[in-house]
Amino acid sequence: KSLLPSYDVFDETRYFLPAGASTTAAAPEGLGVPLGLSVCEDIWNDQRFWDRPRYARDPIADLVRAGAGLVVNVSASPYAMGKAPLRERMLAASARDHGAPIAYVNQVGGNDALLFDGGSMLLARDGAVLARAPLFEEAVLVCDLDGGAPRALGLDGRPLPPPPAPAADPQADEVLRALVMGVRDYVRKCGFRQAVVGLSGGIDSALTACIAAEALGAENVLGVGMPSRYSSGHSREDAAELARNLGVRFREIGIEPMHAAFLAALAADGAPPLCDLADQNVQARIRGQVLMAISNDTGALVLTTGNKSEIAVGYCTLYGDMAGGLAAIGDVPKTLVYRVARAANARAGRTLVPERTFTKPPSAELKPGQLDQDSLPPYDVLDDILQAYVEERRPLEAIVARGHDEATVRRVLRMVVQSEYKRRQAAPVLKVSEKAFGEGRRFPIAQGYRY
Template identity: 55%
Template sequence: NQVGGNDELLFDGASFMCDAGGTLVHRAAGFREDLTVVELGADGACHGEIQPYPDAIASVREALVLGTRDYVHKCGFENVVLGLSGGIDSAVTCAIAVEALGAEHVLGVAMPSRFSSDHSVNDAVALAEALDVRLLTIPIRDIHHAMERDLAPWFAGTEPGIAEENIQARIRGNLLMALSNKFGRLLLTTGNKSEIAVGYCTLYGDMCGGLAVISDLPKTTVYELARHMNDHASREIIPLSTIEKPPSAELRPDQHDQQSLPPYDILDAILHRYVELDESIDDIIQAGFEQATVRKVARLVDLNEYKRKQMATGLKVTSRAFGIGRRMPIAAKF
């Protein structure tokens, strides 16, 4: 079996051999190169070694580590940069990058605004310290204020909304791209599959970058992976407060994801059926999900195809990923 990453596609290795009766008698290592010899007896008996294969969540971790390492190196980079918000997505992405490349090759950037909570800033610092990653802190308050001031005459008489919130994300994207460009570091984006599916992300903002490490991970799996990575490391590399606090983009006061989206366990279950299993809206409703919620989610998925067309290459770990696995039109209706 092939092993390694090529763009979105990840190959896990784990070549195996069965005897004449179909019994597994040999399996090579998974997610790394391996060379083994299998003895074939004159009577047809095979004698080999069965290497253990990681469980489901460990396989996800190893696949993302392998895919990140191969993509970065095959594209001619040694170092990466990413924004650290204190949230779960950037924390998991950073931990994957450190395992793939080594802490010395990973640069984290915290870019607090006036809406950033103290605990998020502290969580970003704690993560960087736990992973031994260099952390730059570049407050965006002054840049944000300057843009608000310059846009004020043209926004006058309108209610503040998404446009104003997205200014912050685009400031951060601009700063990260400047650091990437100046120092030759590949920028990693940190969006998860749930948010990318429904467009809960900012084009030319948090979507900026060259590799979307966790873009095929539903939000519920991101939490599961975070806990697994702490268990795997036998210490708290991802702060417990990051895992336990309500997720928030922190682009306005007292903002939480569930103000705009269904609870992630419900959202991910609907997305699994709609995106990966290709079930119809009616079939999903008949499975027991609330009709209005299903129709809203499906509508958001369809409306935000234009964003996904411009997203960075993502690593495929589910049965159907956006990009190579799901090609849909933007303007044409279906």
């Protein structure tokens, strides 16, 4: 491998030395053309495709100059929303510019935070796609440079079924499939078989449960409702209905006795009552304790249910709703959570997430009449600010220029900075965006600048 990336989640220059030259192999028997062998990043530096290439060398150009008649690129290219069509355009341009067909072979599966989407393809020398493997599914693609109908086979050699009709919301459906694959592989590769999810009746826990049920099988998922003195009747009903719709096991464990005991113990020596925020966090931490106790007892992995918007601004409780082994939707902004949950219903062809879960105002239900928007900007505003700051890495002035109130932007950025210590202690996040919270975004916890 000639080009070693050291950006976002990549750290290859720490561990490897780059190849001094690209490798061309003699023509295999029956093929008739020499093979140009390349690895992943080597094909991502076409000088004519990218406005600002990262490297001075173009290994594919070197291979073609050395006589390669077919460029083979083996990749472990992580998934991100919008990356599959970009990858295809880039490969088509490279084949066309270099006048050589390309066989692109990409990894499939989840490894910790990274999701590899497959999508292997064969491109003709004019950039036309001759064959394309499915996304998020292991397959054997049998195709011919001289034309003919390609065949996509499963690993057992049987033909794969034709792809389904395009989804109503293709991006949301794609994210759903990525997260299902990621949860399945993370749970399996870590030695678990089952998962436990706290079900609040809200949209985040509903989507997490849908992902878990599809990834692991409904029989391997336990949903736990943990109502408190502030839980609404509709939330309890929606949690139970979701569990019935999914076919997952369901338990309801009321936390009121535990909550009351905590408050009484903390006030036993005459101490003043807890402040409002501390009382809210006590409830969240009790719920985390309950889920972890079930996890320890049954061996099931706890899936946390916080979304990217909440994790970004610290609207979550350390050792409470953040307690668990995997943040399945931790890279999905709140506004996208609703779309992906709709996609889960559409994918199932029936109602999984109850309609009321989509339409009621979001609330943590940790005090009377509480709504998320009491302490956060509207989610469409919040998510656009976070998109600009976290993923596009724009400064405050550029975010304000998008039409946002400066005081609101400063408040959001301050919350992001001040919540770094929480994120450092959070469960791994499945990455579906260009910039997720995790090893690809490294910031110090102790920062002097607070906006």
